Amino acid sequence: MESLLSFTAAIFACIFALLIFLCHYSLQAPHVAKRMPPEAAGAWPIIGHLHLLSGSQLPQQTLGSLADIYGPVFTLKFGVHRALVVSDWKMAKECLTTNDEVFASRPKSVASELMGYNYAMFGLSPYGPYWGQVRKIATLEFLSSRRVEMLAPIRVAEVKASIGDIYKCWVKNKDGSNMAKMEMKQWFGTLSLNIAVKPLVGSDIRTQRDKGTDFQRP
Incomplete structure (x- = not known):
């Protein structure tokens, strides 16, 4: 009882x-x-407003059309997350200068933690002392004007080697009219990846392929 x-x-x-x-x-x-700023209408369950950005218009054009309806500041829902859209330069200045510490960080996620080695990659790590220190090192040691100028021969060599790949493809696949088809999307992707990877690891996809190493693009 x-x-x-x-x-x-x-x-x-x-x-x-x-x-x-x-x-x-x-x-x-x-x-x-x-x-709270106004929320755009037309949100779907689960995905929110993602379907609005998948139309024939460019994303910035879609956001501009929504800004004409809801004003310079409004929100969109991307799944369970809410995104703030600012299309006024004065408000954008407030977000990026006066209140930059509030907007500089990014939400933590399991994907960023696992792929970023517990947020060790500063591109995925939240705003804080570690992010600022690693960003400073990357800016001074890898993205400075002197460093970019020192890496210019690598870019030139990669462009020449990629043009050589086009010539090899033409020799191998040319038809009776001395023409050959080539997937340029893959060519540009490989060129961009080689230019970014070779200064870091000293090798590229082309070198690994010639050696017979299994080096696949992500």
Whole structure:
């Protein structure tokens, strides 16, 4: 009997706490809604507004059309996440200069943690002292004007080697009219990847392929 009374009292206590929470939320919700920017209409379940960016228009054109309807500041839902869209230069300046510490970070995720070696890659790590230190090292040691100029021979050599690949493909696959088809999308992708990877590891896809090493593109 005592256990039944205790259980009933616990249920009533939970219901009372839930009612207090609902009353508090209902009182606070109008004030929060006034501070929130408007949300674009047309969100679908689960994916939100992602379908709006998959049309024939470019994403910036779609966002510009939405800004004409909802104003310079509005929100979109991408799945469970809400994104703030700012199309006014004064507000963008506030976000990127005055309040840059608030907008400089990025949300943590399991994918970033696993692929970024526990956020060791500064491109995936959240804003903080580590991010600032690694970004400074990368800017000074790899992206400075002097460093870019030192790596110019690598870019020139990769372009020449890629043009040589085009010639080899033409010699191998040319038809009776001395013409050959080539997938240029893959050619540009390989060229860009080689230019980015060779300064870091001292090798490229072409060298690994000639050696017979299994070096696949990601």
